[in-house]
Amino acid sequence: MINEIISMNGYGAYVWSAFSFTLIGFTSLYFVIKLQLSKEQKRFVAKFGSLNVEKAKVARLQNINREILLNTSKI
Amino acid sequence: MFKSFEPNKIFAITSKAPKYVLFLFIVVLTIGLTEALVLSPEDYKQSDAVRIMYVHVPAAWISLGIFSSLALLSVGSFIFKNKNFALIAKSLAPSGFVFNIIALVTGSIWGKPTWGTWWVWDARITSMLILVLFYGMYLLAWRIYENKEQVIKITSMIAILGSINVPIIKYSVDWWNTLHQPPSINVLSNNSIHTSMLIPLGIMTVAFALFSLLIFLMKYNTELIKIKNKGLDRL
Numbered sequence: 611m612i613n614e615i616i617s618m619n620g621y622g623a624y625v626w627s628a629f630s631f632t633l634i635g636f637t638s639l640y641f642v643i644k645l646q647l648s649k650e651q652k653r654f655v656a657k658f659g660s661l662n663v664e665k666a667k668v669a670r671l672q673n674i675n676r677e678i679l680l681n682t683s684k685i
Numbered sequence: 686m687f688k689s690f691e692p693n694k695i696f697a698i699t700s701k702a703p704k705y706v707l708f709l710f711i712v713v714l715t716i717g718l719t720e721a722l723v724l725s726p727e728d729y730k731q732s733d734a735v736r737i738m739y740v741h742v743p744a745a746w747i748s749l750g751i752f753s754s755l756a757l758l759s760v761g762s763f764i765f766k767n768k769n770f771a772l773i774a775k776s777l778a779p780s781g782f783v784f785n786i787i788a789l790v791t792g793s794i795w796g797k798p799t800w801g802t803w804w805v806w807d808a809r810i811t812s813m814l815i816l817v818l819f820y821g822m823y824l825l826a827w828r829i830y831e832n833k834e835q836v837i838k839i840t841s842m843i844a845i846l847g848s849i850n851v852p853i854i855k856y857s858v859d860w861w862n863t864l865h866q867p868p869s870i871n872v873l874s875n876n877s878i879h880t881s882m883l884i885p886l887g888i889m890t891v892a893f894a895l896f897s898l899l900i901f902l903m904k905y906n907t908e909l910i911k912i913k914n915k916g917l918d919r920l
């Protein structure tokens with residue numbers, strides 16, 4: 611059974627390389643985008659941390675800024 | 686008119702959704718892979734080589750669908766002067782580009798055992814190659830140009846121009862004599878594909894669509910945080 615799945619009637623090399631290429635493509639894209647996201651989140655937190663009390667208060671008024679901080683705290 | 690398209694409102698959803706979409710994607714992909722590699726029957730002519738269809742066809746469909754969406758969103762951003770359309774299009778493009786490459790590479794791998802060659806310059810394959818070039822130009826333009834107004838105009842033009850290629854890809858197998866087979870699935874008439882193959886193909890298409898949704902959500906969040914980072918600089 612296992613041998614049949616691996617050999618695929620002699621087409622195993624083609625089938626498995628096509629599926630492997632697809633999964634490698636998926637994984638690479640996922641990690642590239644995840645890296646970009648966490649980089650921007652870290653930049654946001656660093657910038658927010660450097661704001662003075664007044665500016666931080668103004669920034670916190672925006673829902674989206676609060677949401678970013680909330681999500682970043684879970685990382 | 687497009688108040689529900691406001692980034693502030695969308696972010697509340699897009700920031701929470703990726704983890705659920707990722708979970709759903711893994712579940713559907715696992716079922717799809719089991720169906721595609723183990724449970725689905727082999728073809729009477731192509732034998733097990735037919736299984737490449739389960740990654741090749743969904744990748745091609747989704748890359749075409751995403752490029753059509755880029756063109757529609759670009760037209761939308763021109764007509765309604767809504768920059769968020771451009772942001773949505775920018776976030777969709779990376780997965781479309783990767784799906785297009787997957788379709789070309791897996792098609793090439795499938796071509797070797799069925800046609801005896803890795804590559805032929807036939808209408809379907811060449812037009813898919815042209816589409817990947819349009820995707821490349823679109824993504825490159827976002828990286829090259831700094832001026833926001835300029836980059837939206839240029840990328841929109843690329844998407845609208847590239848969309849001319851989409852019907853050419855679709856009908857290339859009908860208009861010209863190609864090595865590529867005609868479509869096996871037709872919405873308006875009977876399918877020439879058996880249900881035992883149609884079901885895994887459908888499941889894999891759902892899995893691929895979920896993956897592109899996941900990438901879109903993550904990329905869109907990245908772009909919004911980038912904008913907010915610039916906003917903090919201006920405070």
